Amino acid sequence: MNEKKFPHLYGPVPSRRLGYSLGVDLLPFKTCSLSCVYCQLGRTKKTTIRRRQFFSEKQILEEIRDFLKTGTRVDFITFSGSGEPTLNKSIGRLIRKIKKMTGIQVAVLTNSTLLSRPEVRKELAAADVVVPSLDAATEKVFKKINRPHPSLQARKIIEGLVKFRRQFRGQIWLEILLVKGINDSPAHLKKLGDAVERIKPDKIHLNTVVRPPAEKMAKPLSPVELNRIKEFFGEKAEVVASFRKKEQETAPKNISQAILSIVRRRPVCLEDLEHSLGLTREELILDIQRLLEQKKIKMVRHLERDYFEPA
Numbered sequence: 001m002n003e004k005k006f007p008h009l010y011g012p013v014p015s016r017r018l019g020y021s022l023g024v025d026l027l028p029f030k031t032c033s034l035s036c037v038y039c040q041l042g043r044t045k046k047t048t049i050r051r052r053q054f055f056s057e058k059q060i061l062e063e064i065r066d067f068l069k070t071g072t073r074v075d076f077i078t079f080s081g082s083g084e085p086t087l088n089k090s091i092g093r094l095i096r097k098i099k100k101m102t103g104i105q106v107a108v109l110t111n112s113t114l115l116s117r118p119e120v121r122k123e124l125a126a127a128d129v130v131v132p133s134l135d136a137a138t139e140k141v142f143k144k145i146n147r148p149h150p151s152l153q154a155r156k157i158i159e160g161l162v163k164f165r166r167q168f169r170g171q172i173w174l175e176i177l178l179v180k181g182i183n184d185s186p187a188h189l190k191k192l193g194d195a196v197e198r199i200k201p202d203k204i205h206l207n208t209v210v211r212p213p214a215e216k217m218a219k220p221l222s223p224v225e226l227n228r229i230k231e232f233f234g235e236k237a238e239v240v241a242s243f244r245k246k247e248q249e250t251a252p253k254n255i256s257q258a259i260l261s262i263v264r265r266r267p268v269c270l271e272d273l274e275h276s277l278g279l280t281r282e283e284l285i286l287d288i289q290r291l292l293e294q295k296k297i298k299m300v301r302h303l304e305r306d307y308f309e310p311a
């Protein structure tokens with residue numbers, strides 16, 4: 001990915017759920033209504049619920065059109081990135097215009113906080129897949145795990161999700177990220193289960209802290225614990241733990257720039273880079289070493305794995 005040519009795009013990155021996902025980032029780093037303890041982008045300096053346009057819609061659409069012309073494999077065009085994408089008020093128009101431009105499916109990863117607003121529900125209704133998060137079913141757990149903007153309430157977010165389900169014809173894959181000792185108690189899981197029953201998602205994706213979190217105290221659940229919780233949520237639930245390896249068809253020409261483009265968005269391990277760029281570790285290692293020496297990236301150890309982050 002050429003960052004100068006495509007400043008609002010990243011990847012295609014291997015997504016656990018969306019195959020080769022071309023990311024569209026509609027936000028300045030890091031713009032979010034939450035400051036989750038597990039966030040891989042670090043703490044949110046100041047949470048916000050104010051929707052703005054931020055960037056030119058025309059430019060974003062031109063970038064997508066030009067990128068698709070390169071013939072790189074893209075399974076999904078996904079709104080995600082440096083915070084909460086629904087904080088960009090262009091999102092509805094952009095989804096509709098992309099749908100006119102290409103047959104590739106459009107997905108939105110959202111923290112669900114703005115789904116209590118009718119206009120946001122209407123805007124997201126044009127997508128094919130919405131992956132909303134819901135980690136908390138009580139105000140106490142919500143404050144602890146998601147550290148929200150003061151105006152937000154878990155109860156209203158759940159109501160927003162219930163209303164969105166009634167309006168939206170596409171797929172809803174509800175993601176629940178579980179943090180040890182914060183939202184995994186049987187009593188809280190029961191409340192989450194009640195909320196899920198009302199929301200009626202098509203799938204329930206169970207996740208845990210697999211990348212370096214904003215707070216060191218955010219610890220993951222073990223695979224055994226996650227599988228036990230999966231049983232509790234029933235047949236729609238699955239543990240989204242590791243990416244299924246797929247072949248990338250087009251290798252990038254400028255490897256260092258491609259690595260930087262991915263690392264800038266999220267911490268990645270060597271295996272992620274191999275999958276994402278369709279290169280072997282031998283092909284990557286020289287550029288990684290150079291970027292480390294130039295202090296453009298740094299290495300962070302988390303759960304016995306090395307991740308690369310911006311330095």
Ligand code: SF4
Pocket residue numbers: 032033034035036038039040041044082083084111
């Ligand atoms: S994990 Fe998502 S919702 Fe939570 S703070 Fe980070 S960007 Fe915002």
